[in-house]
Amino acid sequence: MTERPNRILVVDDEPDVQPLFSQRMRRDIRAGRLELLFAGNGVEALEVLNRDPDIDMVVTDINMPQMDGLTLLEHIPKIDSDIRAIIISAYGDMKNIRTAMNRGAFDFVTKPLDFDDLRVTIDRTLNHLKEWREALASRDKLVALQNELDIAHHMQQSILPTQFAKGNDWEIFASMEPARNVGGDFYDVVPLEDGHVGIAIADVSDKGVPSALFMMSTRTMLKGAAIGLLDPGDVLKEVNALLQEGNDTGMFVTVFYGVYNSNTGELTYANAGHNPPLIVRPDGSSVLLPMTGGIALGVIPEFDFSENTVKLEPGDTAFLYTDGVTEAARSDEDFFGLERLRDIFAETPPKSPKEANDVTFAAVHAFVGNLPQTDDITCLALTRSEKTP
Amino acid sequence: MPIESVREGGTLIAKAEARIDGANAKAFQDDLESVIEREDHAVILDLENLFYISSAGLRVILLTAKALQRQETEFAVCGLSDSVKEIFQISGFDKIIPMHPTVHDAKNAL
Numbered sequence: 001m002t003e004r005p006n007r008i009l010v011v012d013d014e015p016d017v018q019p020l021f022s023q024r025m026r027r028d029i030r031a032g033r034l035e036l037l038f039a040g041n042g043v044e045a046l047e048v049l050n051r052d053p054d055i056d057m058v059v060t061d062i063n064m065p066q067m068d069g070l071t072l073l074e075h076i077p078k079i080d081s082d083i084r085a086i087i088i089s090a091y092g093d094m095k096n097i098r099t100a101m102n103r104g105a106f107d108f109v110t111k112p113l114d115f116d117d118l119r120v121t122i123d124r125t126l127n128h129l130k131e132w133r134e135a136l137a138s139r140d141k142l143v144a145l146q147n148e149l150d151i152a153h154h155m156q157q158s159i160l161p162t163q164f165a166k167g168n169d170w171e172i173f174a175s176m177e178p179a180r181n182v183g184g185d186f187y188d189v190v191p192l193e194d195g196h197v198g199i200a201i202a203d204v205s206d207k208g209v210p211s212a213l214f215m216m217s218t219r220t221m222l223k224g225a226a227i228g229l230l231d232p233g234d235v236l237k238e239v240n241a242l243l244q245e246g247n248d249t250g251m252f253v254t255v256f257y258g259v260y261n262s263n264t265g266e267l268t269y270a271n272a273g274h275n276p277p278l279i280v281r282p283d284g285s286s287v288l289l290p291m292t293g294g295i296a297l298g299v300i301p302e303f304d305f306s307e308n309t310v311k312l313e314p315g316d317t318a319f320l321y322t323d324g325v326t327e328a329a330r331s332d333e334d335f336f337g338l339e340r341l342r343d344i345f346a347e348t349p350p351k352s353p354k355e356a357n358d359v360t361f362a363a364v365h366a367f368v369g370n371l372p373q374t375d376d377i378t379c380l381a382l383t384r385s386e387k388t389p
Numbered sequence: 390m391p392i393e394s395v396r397e398g399g400t401l402i403a404k405a406e407a408r409i410d411g412a413n414a415k416a417f418q419d420d421l422e423s424v425i426e427r428e429d430h431a432v433i434l435d436l437e438n439l440f441y442i443s444s445a446g447l448r449v450i451l452l453t454a455k456a457l458q459r460q461e462t463e464f465a466v467c468g469l470s471d472s473v474k475e476i477f478q479i480s481g482f483d484k485i486i487p488m489h490p491t492v493h494d495a496k497n498a499l
Contacts, residue, residue: 205444207411250452254444254480273480295481299451323444332408333440374411375443 005035006126007052011045011060011072012038012088024115042067042075049079057106057125058085059118062096070096073103082133084125088113094228098242101220110227120163128158152212153178156186156376159219165191167262169314172199173353174380177324177361177373184211184253185322185376186219190226195262198226198235201274201320201380202255205296214251218243218297222255232257232270233305236297240272240305243298252298256320265312265384270305272297275323278342280356282315282386284349286342289318315386317356319345324377328364336367353381392420399430400499402492405439409446418449425453429462433495437468442476454486467495 010021018038028034037055039045041064049055058076062069069087076083084106089097091110100108106125109118131154156178164172174187184204191197200222204211218239225238235257243253256277258269269277269289273296280286292306312318321341328336344363350356357379364377394403403424409417425432434450436442442450450466457464467489469477477483489495 203444205448206414207445250448250455252444252448252451252480273482275479291479293481295484299481300485327441327443335441 004054005029005032006057007035007037007055008122009037009039009045009048009055009058011040011042011058011064011069013040013061013064017061025119028119041065042069042072045072046075046079049076049083053080055080055083056129057122058083059088059122060085061088062090062093062100070099070103073100073105077104082129084129086121086125092228094224097224097228098221101217101224105220107220108224120161124158124161128155131155131158152184152207152209155209155212155216156184159216160186161189164189165197167195167197169385170197170260170262170382171353171385172197172380172382173357174201174378175357175361176376176378179207179324179373179375179377184215185324185378186215187320187378187380188219188223188226189380190223192226192230192259196230197260197262197382198232198257199260199318199320199380199382200226200255200257201277201322201378202253203274203322203324203376203378204253205251210249211251214243214249214253214298218253218255222257226257230259231307232259232268233307236270236272236294236305237303240297240303241301244301247298252296254296258318258320260312260318260382265314266309267312267318267382268307268309270294270307272305273299275321275326275338277318277320278345279310279312280317280319280345280350281313282349284346286319286345288338312382312384314384317350317353317381317383319350319356319360320380321360322376322378324373324375325360325364325379327375328368328377329374330368330371336364340367350381350383353383356381356383392417392424394424396429397496399428400433400496401425401429401431402433402435404435404437407439408441408443409439409449410441410443411445414443414445414449417446418452421449421453425457425462427460431463431465431499432457433492434464434466435468435492436466436470436473439473440470442473444480447476447480447482450482450486463499465489465495465498467492 060069087100225235254274255272256274271294278286465487
């Protein structure tokens, strides 16, 4: 069976949107991967959605006559709860972005439109949708527990970026090895203005579908807050307040969030209860980033997160990890541990962020041997290159 | 296995053993809920014999702390090993749950 093209409805009242999208997406359209439909406002969009049951996703502007994008978002699930929506918002318009996320938008892009970013976002959304459908399709065939874990597993995988922003003298690499029974780790890289980039690593308590959902909302809120607010402490404070609303599940998430300023080499960070990252020097020696006295997000309603700033010298790597690394166990009481991690870097000083990831995964694998992996293992590294080109 | 607990006056002292992780967190939660009475003035969780707690375990402790707060029962933990104490400190749970070296200290602090 050949797959039908993914059908995307673009909703915008600007007349040049249709030719622009058709032109920029022409390769995908010609190759039969995408089909674009257009509507000029929310009312027209609903008419199209009602007529065409095969639409997979909607990309919508917010401000439009007759029915705006935020109102449209409320109506989409009534037609088909599987349709995923991406909104196009003004840069830094946190209020609307947050409203859209609360109304179930899957992701957002900002104006002026960067079509490369839009394509990556569309691909990720379609990928998520595919995995989601596969998980739903297999639901009936599996026992309830395994099924839940599979869905959670797919949800987790589909939100993680695999291509990373990079600059003249810095690069980032991150990866995750999921546990069989899904922990709830995630990472994110958020390009910001003026040579800044946000890096985040997080670990949601517990596992299964509820924690996967918690992870999804944390990730979207974090991304939204990161774009709207520059200070890491403010970002975490905002996400904490949002997560707190209606959270009586006791679920929480530890998050390390830092903003790297490539103009100065400075990393400013705040830490919501996450394992303190390492700064690894070119000679392999390492220091722990000082704790900033935070608390995991979702635990208490109001909290002010302190920040700290460190400078990455050329050749330094900031190494973020989850407890899946340090708590990888080969027996009930024998953990991989932070010291072993630091020893690994001392033996093999990483020259790139990918190398830092690779040596860590290799060492953890060697340590636990064939024992089943009980928690997600996640690393994110940012390296400031030794020489500027 | 139900958790070991004693009641001294209005204070319930419950012991957590070995490890609390994703595999037994639910059972631990059920056990803890079953021993806590509405009439308890205070609950002390003795972690002396606990050598590992995962985030799933911390979640049960958070739920317990919140439930006890609602019924206005005091709550504290004690006897934390260095590694368990570190987990409480990194996650910031030490900011919302009083920690004491021993059951005796915890009782005195109530």
